[in-house]
Amino acid sequence: MAIFRRQWVLPTPTDSSPQTINLPNRNLTLVQSAPSQIIWAVGGGKGGIGKTLLTSNLAIFLSWLHKKVIVVDLDLGGANLHTSLGVTSSPHTVGDLLYKNIDNPNSLVQPTQYKNVSLISGSNDPINITNMPPIQRSRLVRKLRELDADFILLDLGAGTSVNTLEFFLLADQKIVVVTPEPTSIENAYRFIKTAFYRLMRNATATPYIRQLIEQTMEDKIIKGISSPKELINEIARLSPSEGEQLKKTMNELSMSLIVNQVRAKAEADIGKSIQIVSERYFGARVNYAGFLPYDNSVWQSIRKRVPFLIDSPNSMAVTHLEETVRNLLKQNKP
Ligand SMILES: Nc1ncnc2c1ncn2[C@@H]1O[C@H](COP(=O)(O)OP(=O)(O)OP(=O)(O)O)[C@@H](O)[C@H]1O
Ligand SMILES: [Mg+2]
Numbered sequence: 001m002a003i004f005r006r007q008w009v010l011p012t013p014t015d016s017s018p019q020t021i022n023l024p025n026r027n028l029t030l031v032q033s034a035p036s037q038i039i040w041a042v043g044g045g046k047g048g049i050g051k052t053l054l055t056s057n058l059a060i061f062l063s064w065l066h067k068k069v070i071v072v073d074l075d076l077g078g079a080n081l082h083t084s085l086g087v088t089s090s091p092h093t094v095g096d097l098l099y100k101n102i103d104n105p106n107s108l109v110q111p112t113q114y115k116n117v118s119l120i121s122g123s124n125d126p127i128n129i130t131n132m133p134p135i136q137r138s139r140l141v142r143k144l145r146e147l148d149a150d151f152i153l154l155d156l157g158a159g160t161s162v163n164t165l166e167f168f169l170l171a172d173q174k175i176v177v178v179t180p181e182p183t184s185i186e187n188a189y190r191f192i193k194t195a196f197y198r199l200m201r202n203a204t205a206t207p208y209i210r211q212l213i214e215q216t217m218e219d220k221i222i223k224g225i226s227s228p229k230e231l232i233n234e235i236a237r238l239s240p241s242e243g244e245q246l247k248k249t250m251n252e253l254s255m256s257l258i259v260n261q262v263r264a265k266a267e268a269d270i271g272k273s274i275q276i277v278s279e280r281y282f283g284a285r286v287n288y289a290g291f292l293p294y295d296n297s298v299w300q301s302i303r304k305r306v307p308f309l310i311d312s313p314n315s316m317a318v319t320h321l322e323e324t325v326r327n328l329l330k331q332n333k334p
Helices: 051-064 095-099 134-144 162-170 182-203 207-217 228-238 240-252 270-282 296-303 316-330
Strands: 002-005 008-010 019-021 029-032 038-043 069-074 117-120 151-156 173-178 255-262 286-293
Touching (some): 038 051, 038 162, 051 069, 051 117, 051 173, 051 255, 051 316, 069 162, 095 134, 134 162, 173 182, 182 207, 182 228, 182 255, 182 270, 228 240, 228 270, 270 286, 286 316
Parallel strands (some): 038 151, 038 173, 069 151
Antiparallel strands (some): 002 029, 008 019
């Protein structure tokens, strides 16, 4: 089924009748409807680059496409997704799944003021939750799949902690956010590389291969291996069938990149460069989905605790977000 749109019908929080908004230069847009229950995770190596901002606005955009969306704050210890959606208090948090023995994750979901966008707030209980044992993490991951929605969007914390990487890898679409600063680019490469290593580690059960992957992950230079691609080549030499399997796993991966806070056209090209470098040196494709300009209306909307799609629907950021979402939807595997 396809959805044809000529203009956006934007439900406002204050008015129950829909408000029609014509966005600039909008042509007929075709959006393929997604297969049921898709998880998108939004991560990235660095803090303050726009992961939460993108998660909340992606959610609003998908809801405009008549999708039922649940956003989950998995920035354990630094939860603030609720604020970006104008939610001030949460009776439940994701921590309740772990510590209150709640079985049905849908009972933790609370509505937002935006139609079809609901939320599971994050827990700000860093002591217990950031050191989550693997068994609890697996349960949480399983429970997320039980949520009743077309799209589940996970807002992740910064960095490459095991929790963050595992949540990132569980998603059908793994979105990496990067800004054009050198520190952010460096962290994005580290994040992508570590995610690839972890994916490979999780995909193999053969003890000596797993050990080789773990040693490489610890930055030990074994047999001159310094990248996921070299690691796969070495594994293929040791065990051709494992090598083939890992190559397949890497090829089937859906990872996308969004460049945020772009101030000049050349900065957006960083997305293409990261895509090329990842393919060449990491041995897996990172699809460059699009960029968002640095836009005053974006940070102004954050101060008002309103997603910029709602607060400033005719801004350049919205035009670019639309293109980015369209590219992300194309990546959805049936
Ligand atoms: N496109 C943009 N234009 C203008 N300002 C932006 C843009 N993107 C992000 N910002 C600014 O960056 C700030 C940080 O955004 P956000 O909280 O989404 O980052 P984050 O990656 O989730 O951070 P953390 O890792 O701490 O959770 C915003 O409050 C906003 O001021
Ligand atoms: Mg955040």
